[in-house]
Amino acid sequence: MKTKAYLTEQEAQQLLDFAVNYAKQKNWNVSIAIADDSGCLLAMKRLDGAAPMTANLAVEKARCSALSRIPTQVLESLIQQGQIGFVTMQSFSGMLEGGEPILYEGQLVGAFGVSGVKSYEDAEIAQVAIAQFLALHA
Numbered sequence: 001m002k003t004k005a006y007l008t009e010q011e012a013q014q015l016l017d018f019a020v021n022y023a024k025q026k027n028w029n030v031s032i033a034i035a036d037d038s039g040c041l042l043a044m045k046r047l048d049g050a051a052p053m054t055a056n057l058a059v060e061k062a063r064c065s066a067l068s069r070i071p072t073q074v075l076e077s078l079i080q081q082g083q084i085g086f087v088t089m090q091s092f093s094g095m096l097e098g099g100e101p102i103l104y105e106g107q108l109v110g111a112f113g114v115s116g117v118k119s120y121e122d123a124e125i126a127q128v129a130i131a132q133f134l135a136l137h138a
Contacts, residue, residue, distance in 0.1 A: 007034070007102070007110045011133070012042040015102070018129035019114065020045055030116030030125065031058040037108045039063035047116075054115040060094030061122075062113030065101050069108050072099030073123060098122030102130055104137070 007015070012034050019032045029049035034042045041062070046055045064072050075095040097119035102110040112126035 005104045005107050005109050007036060007042060009042070011137075012110070014136075015110075015112070015129055015133050016043045016045055018132045019112065019125050020047065022128045023047060023114075023125050026121075026125075028117045028121060028125070030114055030122065031055040032125065033058040033062040033113040034102075034110055035059075035062035035066045035113070036110050037066055039066040039111075042110065050116045057094065057096070057115035058098070058113040060113065061096060061099030061115060062094070062111045064094035065099030065111035065113065066108070069101055071097070071101065071123065072113075073097035073119070076119075098126065100126035100130060102133075104134065 015034050016032060023030050029047050031046040031050050031054040033044045036042050041059055044059060061072050068075060072095055076097050079095060094113065098114045100112045100123060101108055102112065114122040114125045
C-alpha cells in the first residue's frame with residue numbers, strides 16, 4: 001500500500017493563518033478557504049470588509065482546484081479561449097483564478113480558494129501562504 005500525506009487540522013489552520021496575515025499586510029478584504037484533497041472544506045475565514053459573496057466563491061475555488069488538481073486560473077483561461085463546455089458542468093463551479101492546489105512531496109494534500117480582490121491577487125495570497133507552509137515543512 002502507498003502512504004499518503006494529508007493536512008491535519010493544525011496544518012490547515014497554519015495555512016489559513018499565513019494567508020490571513022499576508023492579506024492583512026496588503027489591506028485586502030478577502031475570504032479564504034482551504035479544502036482537503038477531495039474538495040471538502042477544512043478551514044475558512046471571511047475577513048472584515050469582505051463581501052458576503054466572496055465566502056462562497058472562496059470555497060468553490062478551493063473545491064475546484066482540489067478536484068481538478070490544478071490552479072483554477074488554468075480552467076478560467078480555457079473558458080476564455082472558447083472551451084465553454086466547462087461552464088455547463090453543474091457540479092463544478094469556481095473556475096476563476098484564485099484557487100491553488102497544495103502539493104507536498106508531489107502529492108496533492110489540499111487546495112486554497114481566495115476571493116475578494118483582483119483574481120491574480122487572490123492567487124498571490126494562496127501562493128505566498130503555500131510557499132511559507134512548504135518552507136516550514138521542508
